[in-house]
Amino acid sequence: MIEILKDNNTYCVLDTETTGLSPQNGDKLVEIAVYKIKILEDNINFIIKDKFITLLNPERNIPFYASKIHGIRDKHVENSPKFFEIQEEFLNFINNCVLVIQNARFDLKFLNFEISNEQYIKNQILDTMKMSHRVFKGERKHNLDIICKRLNINTNVSRHRAEGDVILTSQAFVKMRKYIIENNN
Numbered sequence: 571m572i573e574i575l576k577d578n579n580t581y582c583v584l585d586t587e588t589t590g591l592s593p594q595n596g597d598k599l600v601e602i603a604v605y606k607i608k609i610l611e612d613n614i615n616f617i618i619k620d621k622f623i624t625l626l627n628p629e630r631n632i633p634f635y636a637s638k639i640h641g642i643r644d645k646h647v648e649n650s651p652k653f654f655e656i657q658e659e660f661l662n663f664i665n666n667c668v669l670v671i672q673n674a675r676f677d678l679k680f681l682n683f684e685i686s687n688e689q690y691i692k693n694q695i696l697d698t699m700k701m702s703h704r705v706f707k708g709e710r711k712h713n714l715d716i717i718c719k720r721l722n723i724n725t726n727v728s729r730h731r732a733e734g735d736v737i738l739t740s741q742a743f744v745k746m747r748k749y750i751i752e753n754n755n
Contacts, residue, residue: 593683598628603732
């Protein structure tokens with residue numbers, strides 16, 4: 571992990587929202603957000619170089635319990651593209667960029683399930699949840715809200731929407747990256 575952190579200054583921070591917890595049981599993506607960020611030389615600040623944000627039509631109803639979390643309803647996605655319609659644009663956007671994802675296994679499970687034509691995400695992955703385990707040794711919880719609280723990050727954004735979570739994940743990532751590099755952790 572330390573080499574990936576030291577050798578790169580550009581990352582793609584990604585988050586998704588879904589209809590549920592299991593693509594194997596028919597759950598689908600309803601939103602993707604990716605910020606391509608460049609960390610500045612001070613290792614504290616970053617700029618957003620580009621964004622990829624879209625709602626997705628899951629071709630099924632969004633259950634009430636999922637809408638209650640992210641606020642996305644059927645009427646919001648009825649005219650949105652289906653994943654296969656944005657797949658190539660999405661894959662070209664992330665290209666070979668190192669992906670930064672909070673709880674990466676969840677998002678990758680959905681993305682790789684949706685991606686067609688024998689393709690899948692081949693990028694290097696940095697999971698901010700795993701980074702938090704390194705930075706906050708001995709702590710038991712490592713969800714995004716708790717990480718932000720520990721790092722004094724203002725969470726006054728649209729939480730549980732893909733772009734809002736990307737904003738927070740970006741800030742948390744940059745702070746934890748700096749800590750890990752400085753402490754050779």
